[in-house]
Amino acid sequence: MKLNILIWHIHGAYLTAITQTEHNWYLPVRPDRAEGYIGRGEGSTLPDYVREVPADRVKDLDLDLIIYQTPHNYTTDKVEILSETQQQLPGIYLEHNTPEPHPTHTLHPASGDTGVQLVHVTQYNRLMWDNGQAQAEVIEHSVAIDPTVQYTGQxxxxxxxxxxxxxxxxxxxxxxxxxxxxxxxxxxxxxxxxxxxxxxxxxxxxxxxxxxxxxxxxxxxxxxxxxxxxxxxxxxxxxxxxxxxxxxxxxxxxxxxxxxxxxxxxxxxxxxxxxxxxxxxxxxxxxxxxxxxxxFGIGRFVQDWNHLFSRLTASV
The missing domain is CATH 3.40.50.2000 (Glycogen Phosphorylase B;)
Incomplete structure (x- = not known):
């Protein structure tokens, strides 16, 4: 079943990979193109089922899942563009980065939220963050690049x-x-x-x-x-x-x-x-x-994400 998923455009390469899962993806956009609101981006190679939606129209969407990627997404963007009902939908906090300022004593922004699934991109990330009470798992990276490109090293x-x-x-x-x-x-x-x-x-x-x-x-x-x-x-x-x-x-x-x-x-x-x-x-x-x-194959990556999506939305 295809899901309706909202995600902010934070990391272009990762966005290209995760949207290889063939769902209905929505990217919020704003005229000022602020962080996370650039939509598909200039010269986009994203699949056609990745659609832009004005930020002030997100509340009108029939969504199944929200993916947060930054503290700003999780605390500010959520309140500004999601309806109260949408804020209660299954959520994932996708953590791309290692913790700062300290590699072992930094509490993750979602550490106290047992209702949000925390996903790290490496085992190292999960180990370094203090994940608190959050449910944390790892889905390792993949990339979606032109398969005809081949190293020459000339x-x-x-x-x-x-x-x-x-x-x-x-x-x-x-x-x-x-x-x-x-x-x-x-x-x-x-x-x-x-x-x-x-x-x-x-x-x-x-x-x-x-x-x-x-x-x-x-x-x-x-x-x-x-x-x-x-x-x-x-x-x-x-x-x-x-x-x-x-x-x-x-x-x-x-x-x-x-x-x-x-x-x-x-x-x-x-x-x-x-x-x-x-x-x-x-x-x-x-x-x-x-x-x-x-x-790091894209097939394994898509399978891992689809498995998580199915599990989180099974009771919705």
């Missing part, structure tokens, strides 16, 4: 795919990027990347064809959930070099899918190895792609 250079890396500072590993690109060929792509000598922002529909030409993806993220850029790169058959932090040590096996380490000297050495050995990069990229298909 460019002997690594690439990062991080938005606003310089503004996010040490959390995003900007200092490590600056240090390591002095030692090995390395660039970056994403919002405001041009300001630090990178490629700038490339639309999601074209991003992976560009990334596929580089020898490896480097993820310098010190503290985050499992970056979607890593899964996207693995999905197209690209080897990964990354810090051995957050969920990544459970994903990347050294010499099999790429390399992980917390030693910048080791990372620089492994990057140079991939640059000097393109055949090894291809081998590790193929292994990474196989892992992406099994652990």
């Amino acid at each position: 460019r002997a250079e690594g690439i990062c795919a991080i938005n606003n890396m310089q503004h996010r500072g040490r959390i995003a590993g900007y200092d490590l990027f600056e240090t390591l690109r002095k030692r090995v060929p390395l660039t970056t792509v994403g919002m405001d990347a041009g300001a630090i000598g990178g490629l700038g922002e490339i639309h999601y529909r074209d991003l992976h064809r560009t990334v596929a030409n580089y020898r490896f993806l480097f993820s310098p993220m010190r503290y985050s959930s499992l970056p979607l850029a890593v899964i996207e790169a693995m999905t197209i058959g690209m080897p990964i070099v990354a810090l051995a932090t957050t969920e990544l040590p459970t994903v990347i096996e050294n010499g099999i899918h790429g390399f992980v380490s917390n030693d910048p000297d080791v990372l620089a050495d492994r990057m140079q190895y991939l640059i000097d050995h393109p055949d090894e990069a291809l081998r590790m990229g193929a292994n990474a792609q196989q892992l992406a298909r099994t652990r």
Whole structure:
């Protein structure tokens, strides 16, 4: 049965993936395009059954389920655009991020709400947050990208795919990027990347064809959930070099899918190895792609979400 689901546009790549579940999805929009209210977005590749609805008309919708993704969604947006009846519908708080300011002593916004299902995108996230009384489970990431895109690695250079890396500072590993690109060929792509000598922002529909030409993806993220850029790169058959932090040590096996380490000297050495050995990069990229298909495949992801949707709406 197709459900009517309201979700805010917070993370474009994740929205593309979760809407592969073939339900009737509604995105609230406002003229000012405030956070969460951009609708489908410019040049959208979302399925046709993902529809925009003016925020002031959301109360008229016959909804089955609400998905919150930010504290603002959960506390403010809910009251502003949902009717009292809609606010009582089954709800999911989808948590994309690791807790701040502290990785173990931060209470989740939904921690006291036993009526909302809390979903984390990694086991690491669930472990770090204080989930309180909330029902918390994990549905691991997936990505929905053009299946015809395939890694070539023909460019002997690594690439990062991080938005606003310089503004996010040490959390995003900007200092490590600056240090390591002095030692090995390395660039970056994403919002405001041009300001630090990178490629700038490339639309999601074209991003992976560009990334596929580089020898490896480097993820310098010190503290985050499992970056979607890593899964996207693995999905197209690209080897990964990354810090051995957050969920990544459970994903990347050294010499099999790429390399992980917390030693910048080791990372620089492994990057140079991939640059000097393109055949090894291809081998590790193929292994990474196989892992992406099994652990992070869109089929598994859709099944997990549909199972949760069915369970939450069974009594509605």
